[in-house]
Amino acid sequence: MQEYHVLVIGAGLAGMRAALEAHKQGARVALMSKVHPVRSHSNAAQGGINAALTDRGDRWEDHAYDTVKGSDWLGDQDAIEVMCKEAGQELISLEHMGVIFNRDEQGRLGTRAFGGQRRARTFFVADITGQAILHVMYEQILKSGIALFEEWFCTDLVVENGRCVGCVAMEIRTGRVAFIPARTVILATGGLGRVFEPSTNALICTGDGMALAYRAGVPLMDMEMVQYHPTTLKGSGVLITEGARGEGAYLLNKDGERFMARYAPTMMELASRDVVSRAEMTEIAEGRGVDGCVLLDCRHLGEKKIRERLSQIYEIGLDFAGVDITKEPIPIRPGMHYQMGGIKTDIWGRCWDPQGKWQGVEGLFAAGECACVSVHGGNRLGANSLLDTVVFGRRAGATAAQWAQDKPLPTLNDAHWVQKTETRIRTLLARENNGDTVARIRWEMGTTMDQFLGVFREQEGMEQALRTLRQLRQRYNKVSVRDKGRTFNTALIFALELDYMLECAEAIVRSGLERKESRGAHYRRDFPKRDDANWLKHILLYWRGENDPPTITYLPVTITQWPPEKRVY
Amino acid sequence: MRITIKVRRFNPEAPKPQPYWQDYTLEVTKTSTVLDALIRIREEVDESLALRCSCRSAICGSCAMRINGHASLACKTKVSAVVDAHNTLTVEPMGNLPVIKDLVVDMTPHWHKVRAVEPWLQPVGPEPQGEYLAPNEAMLHLAGVMNCIMCGACVSDCTVLEVDSNFLGPAALAKAYRFVADPRDGMTKERLAKYNAYGGIWDCTRCYECVQVCPKGVAPMDRIMAMRERAIGMGLKDTYGARHTLAFEELVEHSGRLDELRLPLKTFGYTNIPKLVGLLPIALRALPKQKAPSPFHKPIPEVKSFQTTFRKARQAAETERQAPTSQAHHG
Numbered sequence: 001m002q003e004y005h006v007l008v009i010g011a012g013l014a015g016m017r018a019a020l021e022a023h024k025q026g027a028r029v030a031l032m033s034k035v036h037p038v039r040s041h042s043n044a045a046q047g048g049i050n051a052a053l054t055d056r057g058d059r060w061e062d063h064a065y066d067t068v069k070g071s072d073w074l075g076d077q078d079a080i081e082v083m084c085k086e087a088g089q090e091l092i093s094l095e096h097m098g099v100i101f102n103r104d105e106q107g108r109l110g111t112r113a114f115g116g117q118r119r120a121r122t123f124f125v126a127d128i129t130g131q132a133i134l135h136v137m138y139e140q141i142l143k144s145g146i147a148l149f150e151e152w153f154c155t156d157l158v159v160e161n162g163r164c165v166g167c168v169a170m171e172i173r174t175g176r177v178a179f180i181p182a183r184t185v186i187l188a189t190g191g192l193g194r195v196f197e198p199s200t201n202a203l204i205c206t207g208d209g210m211a212l213a214y215r216a217g218v219p220l221m222d223m224e225m226v227q228y229h230p231t232t233l234k235g236s237g238v239l240i241t242e243g244a245r246g247e248g249a250y251l252l253n254k255d256g257e258r259f260m261a262r263y264a265p266t267m268m269e270l271a272s273r274d275v276v277s278r279a280e281m282t283e284i285a286e287g288r289g290v291d292g293c294v295l296l297d298c299r300h301l302g303e304k305k306i307r308e309r310l311s312q313i314y315e316i317g318l319d320f321a322g323v324d325i326t327k328e329p330i331p332i333r334p335g336m337h338y339q340m341g342g343i344k345t346d347i348w349g350r351c352w353d354p355q356g357k358w359q360g361v362e363g364l365f366a367a368g369e370c371a372c373v374s375v376h377g378g379n380r381l382g383a384n385s386l387l388d389t390v391v392f393g394r395r396a397g398a399t400a401a402q403w404a405q406d407k408p409l410p411t412l413n414d415a416h417w418v419q420k421t422e423t424r425i426r427t428l429l430a431r432e433n434n435g436d437t438v439a440r441i442r443w444e445m446g447t448t449m450d451q452f453l454g455v456f457r458e459q460e461g462m463e464q465a466l467r468t469l470r471q472l473r474q475r476y477n478k479v480s481v482r483d484k485g486r487t488f489n490t491a492l493i494f495a496l497e498l499d500y501m502l503e504c505a506e507a508i509v510r511s512g513l514e515r516k517e518s519r520g521a522h523y524r525r526d527f528p529k530r531d532d533a534n535w536l537k538h539i540l541l542y543w544r545g546e547n548d549p550p551t552i553t554y555l556p557v558t559i560t561q562w563p564p565e566k567r568v569y
Numbered sequence: 570m571r572i573t574i575k576v577r578r579f580n581p582e583a584p585k586p587q588p589y590w591q592d593y594t595l596e597v598t599k600t601s602t603v604l605d606a607l608i609r610i611r612e613e614v615d616e617s618l619a620l621r622c623s624c625r626s627a628i629c630g631s632c633a634m635r636i637n638g639h640a641s642l643a644c645k646t647k648v649s650a651v652v653d654a655h656n657t658l659t660v661e662p663m664g665n666l667p668v669i670k671d672l673v674v675d676m677t678p679h680w681h682k683v684r685a686v687e688p689w690l691q692p693v694g695p696e697p698q699g700e701y702l703a704p705n706e707a708m709l710h711l712a713g714v715m716n717c718i719m720c721g722a723c724v725s726d727c728t729v730l731e732v733d734s735n736f737l738g739p740a741a742l743a744k745a746y747r748f749v750a751d752p753r754d755g756m757t758k759e760r761l762a763k764y765n766a767y768g769g770i771w772d773c774t775r776c777y778e779c780v781q782v783c784p785k786g787v788a789p790m791d792r793i794m795a796m797r798e799r800a801i802g803m804g805l806k807d808t809y810g811a812r813h814t815l816a817f818e819e820l821v822e823h824s825g826r827l828d829e830l831r832l833p834l835k836t837f838g839y840t841n842i843p844k845l846v847g848l849l850p851i852a853l854r855a856l857p858k859q860k861a862p863s864p865f866h867k868p869i870p871e872v873k874s875f876q877t878t879f880r881k882a883r884q885a886a887e888t889e890r891q892a893p894t895s896q897a898h899h900g
Contacts, residue, residue, distance in 0.1 A: 035621075036676070038719050039629045055699065095700040098690030098751070100711045107702035125712055131628060132715045136690075143689040173669060202624040238626045308709065316626060319645055322600070439612035483617035485582045488670040491616040 001414075004030045004147070005404040006397070007166060007182030009154050010209060012040035013130070013386060014368025014393035015188030016137040018349075021397030022186075023144050027404055030180065032149035032169060034204065034493070037138050041190050041202040042389065045130025046241035046312060047114060048122035049094075049386040051087035056111070058121055060084040067384060068562045070116040070272050071340075071377025072520035073536065074222065077560040079347050079373040083384075083391050090390045091123055098136045101125055102309075112309070113246045114382045116272040116569070120246075122383045127241050127312045130386060149180070153493055154208065155421045157185060157216045157364070158412070164216065164351075164364035165409050168421045172493065175486025177421050179414040183404035184363045186396050187213055187343060187351075188389075191369040192504045194497075196336035196453075197446025198237030200229055209370040211500035213343040214507065218351045218360045219540040219553070221372040222341035223504075224511035224522045227380055228455050230276040232335030234293050238320050240313055240332055242382040244298055245269040247309055251280070252295040252329060253288040264569035271569035274379040274521045277334035281455045284333070293331035302326075334455055340380055340521065341511070342372040344540060349396025358540060358555060363407070367396040374538070377557075378520015428495055431480040438479055438495045441472050445498075445505055453508055458526045466509045473502055473546070503543075507550070511539050514552055532564050571596055572652055574606060576618065577661035578671050588668070597648050603660065604632050604643035607672075619671040627784060630718035633725065634672050635661040640722035642784045663725035665734075679724050682737045686745040686764065693755025701753045714747045714792060716785040723779035723789050735768040739779035739789030742770060746792035749799060761800040770796045771810025798886075812836045822879045825869040829862035 006022040008015045011033035019031045033040065052058035064084040068075055095101060095109065101123050104110040114122040125132035141148070149169065156168040158179065166181040189209030193201020214220050230251075231240040245251070251269050253259045263279035264271035271279075280294050288294075298306055298313075303326045306314055310325075317325040343366040344358060345351055352360030368389045375388055448468045452461035476498060483491040517531035518524050536557050541550040572595065579588045593610045604622055611618045621631040625644050632643040637651055640663055651658045666674040692701070723739035730736050737745075745764055748754045764770050770793050779789040801811050816835035820828045837844040855861040869875070 035623060035629075035631070036680075039621075039623055039631050041624070041629075043628045043718075044624060044626070092700055096690075096692075096696055098753070100708045100715055100751070101700075102712075103703055103705035103708055105705075107704055109700050110705065125715065126709075128628075128712065128716065131718065132712070135715065135717075135719070139689040142684050173675075202629060204623045236625060312628075319647075320626065437612065437616070481616065483619075485580065485617070485670075487581050488619045488673050489617075490611070490619055 001178060001180055003409055004028050004180070004182040006030070006184050006186060006400045007032065007180060008186045008188055008397075009033075009167065010040075010188035010190055010368070010370070011037035012042035012188060012190050012368060012389065013134060013137060014389035015186070016134075016141055017390045017393030018186045018188055018365075018367055018397035018400070019146050020137070020140055020144060021394045022401040023146050025398055025401035027401035030147040030149060030182070031141065032152045032154065032180070034151060034153045034172065034208070036150050037141065038135055039204075040134060041205050042134045042386070043131045044200070044202065044239060045386050046127040046239065047243035047246065048112060048124030048129045048383045049091065049133070049390075050114065050117070050121050050381070050383040051091040051123060051387065052084060052119075052121050053088050053091070058119055060087065062119060063087065063117070063121060065562055066117045067375065067381055069565070069567060070379050070381040071375075072274075072379055072530065072567055073532070073562075073564040074225070074374070074377030074519055074538070074557060076374050076558040077562060078558045079375045081560060082347050083375050083387060086391050087387055090387070090394065094133060094136070094390065097140050099125065099133050112243060113270060115242050115245065115270045115276070116267070116381045122246065124243065126308070127243050127310050133386065153496065154212065155424070155496065156417065157212050158417050159216050159361055160410065160412065163362040165412060168417050170421070170425070172488055175489060177418050177425070179412075179417045181409055181412060181414070183407050183409055184365060184400040186349065186365040186367060186400055187370055188366070188368045188393060189370045191339045192501065193336060193339070194442070195446065195501045195505045195508070196226070196449045197443060198232075198235065198450070199336040199446075200232050200237050200239040201337070206497040206501050207370075207504035208497065208500045209366065210342055210507075211503040213351060213361070213364065213366060214503060214541070214543045216361050216364065217543070218364060219344045219358060219542050220341060220507050221344040221538050221540050221555070222374055222377070222511070223339075223507040223541065224515050224539065225340035225376070225378050225520055226336060226453060226508060227273055227338040227340060227521050228277040228334040229337035230273055230280055230334050231296055231332040232337070233321055234331060234333055236320060237335040238316060239335075239337070240296060240316065240330065241310070242273070244296060244310055244313055246382075247305060248301055250297045250300075251276070252297050253283045254290045255288060259283050259288070259294070267569035272379050273382065274523070275569055277455050278523060280334055290331055293333045295329035296332045297329040298325045299327065299329070336450065336454070338380055338385065339369060340372070340374070340376040340378065342366070342370050345371045345373055345396075347373060347395065348399040349392055350399065358553070359542070363403070365396040365400050367392040378522060425492065428481050428492065429484050431478070433480045433482060434478055436475055436479050438481070438491070438498050441475055441479060442494075442498050442501065445469065445472050445502060449505055449508070453512055455523065457512055457522065457524050459513070462509055462513050466506070466513070469502065469506050469509060476502060507541050510541060510550055510552070514539050530567075536564065570599065570649065571656060572606070572648060573655070573657045574610070575657065575659040576671070577659070578618070579662075579668050581670055599649055601648045602644050603636055603646045603648055603651065603658070606648055607643060607660070619673045621673055628718060630720035633663055633720035633722045635663060635725065640664070640725035640782045642720060642722070645784050663721055665725055665727060665730040666721065674721075676721055678734070679721055679738065679740065682741040683719070683744055685737065686741050687760070688744045688748070690748065690751065690754055691756040692753050703752050707750070707752050711747060711751060714743055714750070714787060717743055717787045718785055720784065722782045722784060726778045726782045728776045728778055729772055729774055733768075733772065736772045737764070737768050739773075739793070742773075742796070743787055743789040743792045746796055749796055757799075758803050758805070761796060761803060761805055764796060765800055765805050765808050765811070770800065771808055809836055822876060824866060825872040825875045826866060828866065830864050
């Protein structure tokens with residue numbers, strides 16, 4: 001197979017943005033994804049994308065401050081500055097690509113309000129923002145002629161002498177395994193939502209890239225920071241956009257009270273997500289919920305506004321909850337939504353540090369939800385995730401293209417790497433059925449994580465979760481795949497994914513046990529206070545093999561101009 | 570509720586690969602979707618059942634398949650809404666696309682067609698410093714088309730594709746419309762000229778299947794009709810489709826009835842001997858069955874008032890053409 005300068009794994013917004021930028025810089029680019037690019041989970045971002053535009057009287061510094069506060073001061077402020085400064089330019093370039101943003105009366109880009117921010121700076125396309133951007137990005141990919149590996153599943157990153165030199169992947173349609181040599185690899189594989197059950201995330205969000213990088217020698221950072229979104233449907237975990245509250249919807253308890261007044265008197269329903277989720281769980285726990293939920297009330301917005309600006313939510317209400325949101329409130333509860341932590345990168349998307357403050361792998365890059373720059377710290381603001389993907393996707397693409405220029409690949413033993421994956425697959429397929437199933441192990445992992453690593457956590461529960469995960473790992477090592485074919489064998493894919501998910505789950509628990517304070521989404525009943533004296537720092541995990549606990553190190557949080565304050569909404 | 574799902578299966582690795590039906594009986598709840606049921610089967614009964622699915626909320630477009638013979642998203646279809654009196658439903662792979670395995674089809678032919686419409690914005694002139702200015706109505710109108718998640722349901726059930734795989738198909742043409750109707754795109758006429766060709770906008774037979782099966786309300790056929798109107802409006806009249814439409818209109822306006830003899834003559838041209846000769850066998854078959862159109866018609870006395878109505882309708886259509894938003898859901 002020919003040698004690529006840049007191989008991007010994952011074709012959501014971060015991956016496609018990275019690929020386009022690398023292509024623009026003249027690199028030979030390939031884009032690989034285990035699904036067709038337009039099936040990626042970026043689709044699900046409903047509400048919008050944040051940017052502080054100076055010609056609207058907004059300031060990037062204000063956006064940055066809101067983001068820092070949202071992160072509970074765990075976000076690195078140099079990275080946050082980069083993201084907020086480049087937001088406007090990135091937004092305009094999306095518009096130039098063809099994204100059909102909603103407009104104001106003058107025909108300029110229009111905004112809506114979003115949580116945790118003092119200004120309406122969220123740009124949007126109805127409530128299909130992610131989908132609208134994703135499909136336009138794919139249009140640009142088609143225009144570029146970039147090489148596409150659609151429905152290819154990455155099984156291994158190939159690292160030789162401390163440098164990533166490509167990957168091994170399986171073409172799902174045929175089961176064929178191939179080595180794809182590349183001077184640089186950008187991981188843009190998205191989140192790990194399915195590690196939890198339920199989750200708002202699509203079934204494909206299985207933490208593949210995080211596990212691949214972790215095992216290849218790159219640390220995972222801030223893995224304990226898991227966001228529970230305040231408005232998800234019970235059971236399925238299907239998401240109701242924050243845009244609903246941005247447009248003015250209320251949260252009510254069983255007495256019809258807007259309970260957020262007691263938790264966040266100023267920002268009310270639009271406080272940060274961790275704050276709102278905790279408030280809802282408290283209401284439910286103290287007996288003011290409705291059947292394990294609280295109520296999201298859109299009725300006063302009027303049918304016209306709902307149909308025009310929340311059309312998808314209107315449909316989701318009808319299809320998935322049987323509720324007409326123009327006529328009655330919809331029951332919702334917090335649900336796992338986003339992983340703030342991930343593969344440690346610098347602000348150029350590099351998974352290694354030339355200054356040597358942390359160890360990584362040369363030639364490997366990461367961007368989007370799988371990466372941790374970190375801009376979200378302990379809690380991500382709504383509509384900062386799309387921004388993160390395009391800003392750091394572009395930066396990773398540009399940096400990788402430049403770095404690859406004068407770094408030809410050494411001679412490689414392709415056959416060896418292909419063989420390694422082949423053996424793994426054959427072992428899985430050949431194993432005898434012992435009655436256990438991949439689905440059952442995944443379910444137990446997910447419900448365990450939801451029970452012990454959800455909105456509220458404590459030592460004992462997390463230790464219990466760790467013990468369960470160790471047992472599940474043992475069971476995983478004996479489980480069989482019952483479809484023995486090679487053509488579109490989804491059972492095989494699920495088995496490979498479960499391996500990644502178990503790795504990610506354990507990383508979350510290990511980090512959660514390590515951080516002995518409450519910050520952002522990580523709320524410990526046994527340590528209910530934020531502790532800046534001891535814990536204003538990142539937790540990094542280094543993989544040391546399947547049976548050994550990871551090595552844990554710390555990095556200081558970068559503070560530029562916003563020293564820690566009390567966080568009140 | 571105990572239900573039976575009949576699944577059309579296909580394993581290409583079988584000794585003699587043949588599609589076959591397999592029944593699965595299982596317990597589901599009132600709110601279960603077809604996708605919930607299929608996932609249950611895959612996880613608890615038969616791991617080898619292949620299907621694509623991801624988001625579970627009708628946004629990724631992976632799980633389109635034929636349910637009781639019509640394409641739709643399995644995640645958006647409630648079991649209770651589609652089972653028959655015996656609590657049974659059928660599930661098959663989408664039509665008009667080659668089957669890879671079970672419910673998984675090869676969508677490559679479809680993606681080739683999407684690529685063929687040059688689906689990227691082509692503005693003319695220098696890029697503005699900031700955003701392009703555009704009316705919100707135009708953007709909201711386009712959002713209705715951007716709602717398309719490329720699930721392929723319309724491609725599956727398109728009756729033209731069934732007989733002519735050259736047709737670009739409803740999804741690719743809806744995508745094309747997204748650029749034709751985008752005020753920022755500068756290639757509208759060039760695009761329409763391209764979509765005017767064989768396999769393009771004039772090959773749709775207006776059967777409405779795509780409008781009916783689309784799970785996102787994109788109404789592809791309406792977009793195709795809007796492009797026809799616009800193509801004619803821009804003077805792109807030199808296709809059989811456009812001439813047929815214009816001749817139809819002219820004949821009806823003139824006499825108050827459709828003159829089926831002159832319609833082909835006007836469509837193909839009085840001097841287009843090869844085409845007209847090609848029509849002879851049809852005419853000869855029609856004659857003995859008394860289906861051949863007569864060259865003589867009795868004049869209709871009320872034709873004058875009819876012509877007035879016609880003119881008014883045309884003026885109304887013209888006004889509508891100038892306001893693109895109002896085209897959202899018209900044929």
